[in-house]
Amino acid sequence: MKKKKKLHAVYAIPNLILLLFSITCIFPAIWLIYSSLKEKAEFYHSPIALPENPSIQHYISILTDSELLKWLFNSFRTSLLALLFILLFGFTIGYFLSRYRFRGRNALYAYFLIGMLIPVHALMVPMYVMFSRLGLNDQWFTLILPYTALSLPIAVFLVESYVKSVPHEIEEAAAIDGSSRLRTIYTIVMPMCRPILITIGIIQFFYIWNEFTFSLILIDSQELMTIPVGLTLFKGQFSTDYPRMMTAMVLAILPTMIIYFIFSKQIIKGMVAGAVKG
């Protein structure tokens, strides 16, 4: 009896440590959320206490009288369009790399591999110069260009290894039934790759939603900014109004939070697969 009790006490320690760690992971977001419901004076009086009279006035004023909604929209539009291209090109290149042993195949594979090793900040200056020379900077579509290209390597590799598990007999059968090669690839094989395409979509959505450097360099006008850069602008303007700033941050992370907590299992699985294979 005694021994059993002692054992339980031992197991309480890892349970406690993990619980504490989990709380610290989520607490800053909770602090943001309840602080955003406070008045400025109340927050300055006690930054930690829960709000006495929770009010959503900051939310109303930010959503009606600031660019934040616009920035959120820009982030969504950029993410969705970039994802479309990433999935289309990533699937196409990944498929051919996986199915065919053409000349230059290994070189092409290595070419995409190298892209993953290049730190994005090495591209900062020349990309800025190139984009401004060609008039590509500060447009609504500007950020789709780097985000698509930088996401391609991981998409290509994940598709390449996934297609190996798709039996090619299916494609042969389709060919016998008279389906053209391209039709088979895009209407039969591509839907079969849905799990990996979803994984790629999830990983790259978070990357694009959070991306900061290129957005900072390539976009100048306020109405075209994405949410991370918009937030830095917002902080400059409202540096003394903490609850207002915190409200903006809550709104910025809300879409990711909702998506994350609904799909956390798939997201975690997908990200791990992406990290390990990539």
Next chain:
Amino acid sequence: MGYLKMKKGSMLLCLLPGIIWYSFIILVPVILAGYYGFFDWSGGINKTFIGIQNYIDVLKDSVFILSLKNNLFLVVVCLIGQLGLAFLFAFMLNSRHVRLKGLHRTMSYFPAVLSAVVVGFIWSFIYDYNYGFINAFLKLIGQGDKAQAWLSNEKIVMALVAIPLVWQYIGYYMIIIMSAMSSVDPQIFEMAEIDGASGWKKAVYITLPLIKNTLIVCVTLCIAGNMKIFDLIYSLTGGGPGNSTSVMAMYAYKSSFLSYKMGYGSAMSIVILVISLVVVGGSQLLMRHFTKEDEG
């Protein structure tokens, strides 16, 4: 495979758009950066060719050296803090005596999906002098005299910058390590337990070697991630006070876009590229070397 035959031309047509797009964004800028690096250039029409002077200057630039040191500091801290704690937590979470496993997984991964800018701002509120969480907490427990302007203290500011960084990605590595652990045959652990291996021995002598390959991936990701860190520094300290928390990417950004030294910034980009490749590649070789010795 006969049915899968395809004309070379049409295959090329499928591949080309993606390849061109990718080359335009990745390859062309790298070549251009190397080229611009040879010029004294502020972004305007006039460029003066100065040979490799920019490259030499970058390597002699004391702020650049400091930034590189800060990058390496973060690499070391994160290797120990992130991977060390991640392994520890993953090991604990794998034990059958731990409850709420799903909850821990979901919670601990959450910071990894936040943008680094938001994380930087959150922690700047936590460290804030007047209304920050830490100082408010110190006052609450009667230690108000210990309150200070945390991020202005040059002696500890790098450590303070490292904390949110470590915090944000422990869960990420923990999940990766856990997925590797779960693919290990549980019978191995049972046998070790029968042989009397304690928790720690099990962790060090059995689990660690079995998930070696995953750990190598984690180390590589961790090094590469910290060599290119930028967003968090930008939003948390902006590289300050002074240049004390500057990192390579931050300094390249400031030189190019705030001081308009485009040629110099380009040269720095190339130096960063080379240093990152050397550090990542070197660590790979080192790890392969050591893990091979283990086997032999």
